[in-house]
Amino acid sequence: MIGRVGSHQMVRNFLAGMDDNNVRVAEVQRQLTTGKRVNNPADDPVGLGLALGIRHDLDAVRAWSQNIADSRSWLSATDSALGNHLEILQRAHELSVQGANGSLSAEARSMIATEMRALRDQVAETGNASLGGRYLFGGTRTDRAPFDLTVPGTVAPVDTGLLNREVGQGQVMSVNVTADRVLGPGGGTPDVFQTLTEIADALDAGDLNAVGRTGLDRLDAHMDNINSLRGEVAAKINRVELTSSRFAIDDIARQDQLAQIEDTDMAQAIMELRTRENVLQASLAVGARVIQPSLVDFLR
Amino acid sequence: MPSTFFGLSSALSGLMAHQRALDTTTHNITNINTEGYTRQRVDMRAAPSFPQPAVNTEVAPGQLGTGVQIQDFARLRDQFVDLQFRSQTATHGQLDARAKSLDRLNEVVDEPGDTGLTNLLGKFWSSWQALSLNAESPATREAVRSAGVQLAQGFADTRAQLVASQDEADRRITATVDQLNLWAGQINELNQAIGKVVGVGMSPNDLLDQRDLLIDRIAATGEVAVTTPGPNGKISLAFGGQVLVDGTSDTVNPVAVTAGGAVTVGGVPATVATGALRGLIDIRDTTVGGAGGYIAALDALAATVVTEVNSRHAAGFGLDGTGGRAFFTGTDAATIAVDAAVVASTDVIAASATAAGAPGNADNAVALSQLRFVALTIGGQTSTIDGAWSAWVSRLGVDADQASRLREVQEGVLQVATARRDAVSGVNMDEEVADMVRFQKSYNAAARMITTLDSMLETIVSRMGLVGR
16 A cells, blocks of 8 residues: 555556556547458467468369369369250161161151251250350360361360369369260260161161161160260269358358457447546546646645 | 843844845745755754853852754755665666667557558468469459558568667667766866865755765666765765766766667666666567567568468469469568569469369469468467467567556656655645745844843933933
8 A cells, every 4th residue: 555645656656547447448449430340460479370261162162162162163064065965866776767667668767867967966066065265075185176166176286184173172073064974875886877877878878677677786885875964963963062052051160260359349349338438538527627626726 | 140231132143144144045045946956944053052161160059041043954855765766766667668668669560450461461362362263364463462462561660669768769869878978067066165165164955865866866877876965965876786976986887778678887788677777678689670670570470471372372382373473582581572573463462273174263362361270480489470479469468568568567666765765855835835934934023032132221321421411
């Protein structure tokens, strides 16, 4: 306990207290005006460490979400191109069934053969489908049409490179189906162009066995191939959609966490501001009393 | 038998003593706002009594008082409180210097913020993700390049801020040392002036105040030790354990700080463990600079970014089919930059994992974006690149927070020490005014005594011996 107080000591105490109170009011005001509880590392070093980690995750999740959105449009485009492809094969199947009918005249068969050849060119066209100027089935040669329209067939050398991207931490997924797989199931089945050409030739030649049996068998094999490719694409779409909705939830949850660490709790901050302002005003009122009177004021 | 006029001189001594007392009160009141001023008090005592014993002293009932005498103009100061104050002001100086520098850094790293490295790193990784979607697109390639340029710029800017704070600390060290030597010179001069006054038997109160104030100021920059004043009133002052002002030979040994942070006094190494000088040297050579400082940690991080990005980048191939090229150049946060070849053409950016003819191949871009999650050894610690940066920021935050908290505590402690000193040495206006009234009354009373004596003498001189006239 101090037994004697210098005049300046009172003023000094008052000033130190008022400075403190001013700083405390300014602190809450800053929280309120910026809406942020953490404005620089020292405000909450531990919280900021967490917040930066969450921002880092959030950033990654957003990049993956972007990748998923892009992948989904690529996969949908692939699916619809494969759908067109399947329709062409179905038409070819119908025509082959018609053409295998022995009661048809040679002219009628020749007309069917012509349509069959037209379908062949159409296959090349759907195979050259592109998205944003990039060929869907071109492998990593996205800048080159994978199918040759002048001499129907694939452009050699066939690029079988995969378009890979990350759709989650460490989950690299390819989104493209390459031209060689669209061409046919492989094995003993000739490619789709050769199959259609051979059917057309057989129609012209009147070889109904080649049309009705071998041709149809091969077309079935091709349709199965395309169906399985579509299944694969659909499975991928499914996968990224699931991941995407998970990311959407993650994104909200992480933003929530971030807000809890970084953002000002308005109600609390306003209460705090009122309290601190009251303390400041009280200290000013006390200061006015402390500073003013001395014995000089009472002596005459 | 005392003289008839004896009482007059006694009363006069009262007048004069209280005149001096009032003068001292005036001095106190006028210096109420003078920094370092110590209140003074007139110590009075009764003047020697009459008569003195001697062989032919007449026989009287006792000695007769002869009035009042001024014994001393006392300077109300407590040396122990000074010691406390000086040691607290040294700690405060150190913490204040540290907190100020860290506060500034804390504001400039911009975390959390848009131009902070967290954001720039995030943008950089995400740009590689975007590239993996569209590897042949000049637009996405450009995005990668500009994210790289911004990241390099972010590192360089952050480092420049750190170097600036180091430079500032360095300039403040120089200024503090200059100031310190100036004060030491002034103390030396005051020492000599005090010696002269003490030599003629007087108390140089106001010079002592000035000397103590200068010692307080030096104490805020480092630890001081003051010898007890010699018979001539001079003191010797040690700074960091070495003699700064020598009171016997009236010499000053200048303080200097080497580039390595060693403090010398007159060329002799001194130990300065506290004070503003310590705080500034620590900031310059340990906290910001030095092997374990912020700059070194940032450099280590930048170097890791350069080598890791480059090693993954070199494994891939650009649009032109050439591989083995660097993305970044440089070895630390100051020199990190996007390679000139990448600046010249975005085709150089190695998104592809195969040599040529596969513009859509983005496997290397995927691999590069995955670097974000790879734990590496950065500056002796295992962490991802982003993790190392947030650890860096947290460290700065903890340091700055701790420094300002400690300073706050120390401010309280210093306030108490100031209050204790003030309790002894501070001027209290009420007290002085009360004294003024007291001394004025005494002065008036002494004057009244003279009037009374005068009228007594009047009786003797003018009215006596008129019998029978």
